[in-house]
Amino acid sequence: MTQAADLQILRAFVAVAREGNVSRAAERLHLSQPAVSLQLKRLADITGLALFSRTPLGLALTSDGAALLPQAERVLASLSDFQQAAQRLHSTVRGTLRIGTILDPEFTRLGAFLRELVEGAPQVATELRQRMSGSVLAQVAAGALDVGFFLGDAKSESGGLVTARTLSRFHYRVVAPAGWGPQVLGRDWKGLAALPWVATPPESAHHRLLAGVFGPRGLAPRQVALVDQEASMLDLIKSGVGLSLVRDSIAIRESQAHGLVIADRVQLECTLQFVSLAARADEPVIASAWAALGRVWS
Numbered sequence: 001m002t003q004a005a006d007l008q009i010l011r012a013f014v015a016v017a018r019e020g021n022v023s024r025a026a027e028r029l030h031l032s033q034p035a036v037s038l039q040l041k042r043l044a045d046i047t048g049l050a051l052f053s054r055t056p057l058g059l060a061l062t063s064d065g066a067a068l069l070p071q072a073e074r075v076l077a078s079l080s081d082f083q084q085a086a087q088r089l090h091s092t093v094r095g096t097l098r099i100g101t102i103l104d105p106e107f108t109r110l111g112a113f114l115r116e117l118v119e120g121a122p123q124v125a126t127e128l129r130q131r132m133s134g135s136v137l138a139q140v141a142a143g144a145l146d147v148g149f150f151l152g153d154a155k156s157e158s159g160g161l162v163t164a165r166t167l168s169r170f171h172y173r174v175v176a177p178a179g180w181g182p183q184v185l186g187r188d189w190k191g192l193a194a195l196p197w198v199a200t201p202p203e204s205a206h207h208r209l210l211a212g213v214f215g216p217r218g219l220a221p222r223q224v225a226l227v228d229q230e231a232s233m234l235d236l237i238k239s240g241v242g243l244s245l246v247r248d249s250i251a252i253r254e255s256q257a258h259g260l261v262i263a264d265r266v267q268l269e270c271t272l273q274f275v276s277l278a279a280r281a282d283e284p285v286i287a288s289a290w291a292a293l294g295r296v297w298s
Contacts, residue, residue: 007079010072012039013051017069021058094123095285100136100148101128103230107247108149108167108272109296116292124285132228134203137162140275147276147289151205154275162275165290167297172209172268173251176243178259184243185264189213192221192263196242198233199223206245209268 015025016036026036044051051065061069097117105111114126129145136148141161154164174192176184183195193214199221200206214221224242227233233244238258245268246254254260274293276286 007076009039009043009046010075012036013043013065014069014072014076016040016052016059017061017065019058020060092123093121093284093288096125096127097285097289098127098129098144098146099289100131100139100145100150102131102133102136102149102151103247112296113292116295117289120292120295121285121288124288132201132203133205134208137275138203140277143277143280146280146286147274150273150275151270152208152273153271154273158275161278163278163281164273164275165293165297167272167274167293169269169271171248172206172245172270173248174243174263174266175237175246175251175254176261176263177237177240178261179240180243180261184261187263188265189217190219192243192266193217193219194222196224197221198225198227198236198242198244200233200244201226201228204228205270209245209270213268 011029012025012031015028016022019025019028022033022036022040026033029036040052047064047068049064049068050062051068052059053062054060101108101110110128117124117126129139131139131148133149133151136145137150137154137158139145140148140150141158149167150164154162174184176195180195184192202208210221213219225236227236234246234250234254236242237244237246237260238254243263248267251260251262255262274290274297276290280286281290
């Protein structure tokens with residue numbers, strides 16, 4: 001006898017025990033009465049026990065039948081639990097999420113984002129890839145990253161290829177070494193362009209923002225160093241090499257801690273965004289990332 005047949009027998013046994021009547025049990029199981037009666041006979045043959053006795057009202061469990069009923073119910077309940085667990089696995093999000101990260105984790109709330117992602121989609125593995133902002137956008141658009149953080153207007157810069165959500169707005173300030181107050185304070189972009197600058201690669205937000213300022217004015221700032229890490233840039237400013245763009249919160253902190261000079265006539269607005277390829281936004285792994293992001297940045 002197959003396991004499926006065994007289960008059908010147990011279902012018939014439990015149904016008749018509950019209904020006390022073969023016809024009602026047959027209706028409940030969507031079977032014919034002869035089929036249910038045959039299954040009861042098979043169970044009696046398998047166990048060698050009389051499980052029911054006939055009464056004027058129908059069938060009643062014998063003491064042996066009453067002893068076996070809880071066991072049969074547990075078997076069927078376990079099967080139901082197994083089937084439900086299997087069904088849940090069909091709907092469980094699985095896969096690997098490649099995340100393009102930028103700047104420091106505190107600024108992007110990366111830790112909170114990953115915690116929400118793990119809790120909401122525990123079967124999703126993550127790969128973190130630290131990049132400059134422009135590289136994140138390019139790799140998301142090319143499919144090399146699934147989601148990522150970006151500084152600027154991602155939809156515009158990608159030609160509409162990505163879906164983007166603005167997480168926060170902030171300002172970049174021009175920061176100069178300590179003691180440079182006379183050269184920096186009161187100066188506009190033209191005056192600042194004449195000073196030595198710590199430059200960044202084209203993929204950085206700093207480069208894009210400054211190009212948008214200096215280019216239309218026909219200015220070419222004097223670059224004395226090129227760095228691709230924010231920590232290195234700050235170190236060069238502190239060392240007196242030149243000035244550069246720094247996020248407002250860091251600019252204020254470094255001004256108070258190390259006497260760095262903040263230009264008082266200029267600043268540039270910027271946005272922190274989260275992006276994914278528009279054509280892939282409905283993919284389960286990427287959708288789980290957007291859901292986790294929404295819980296962190298609600």
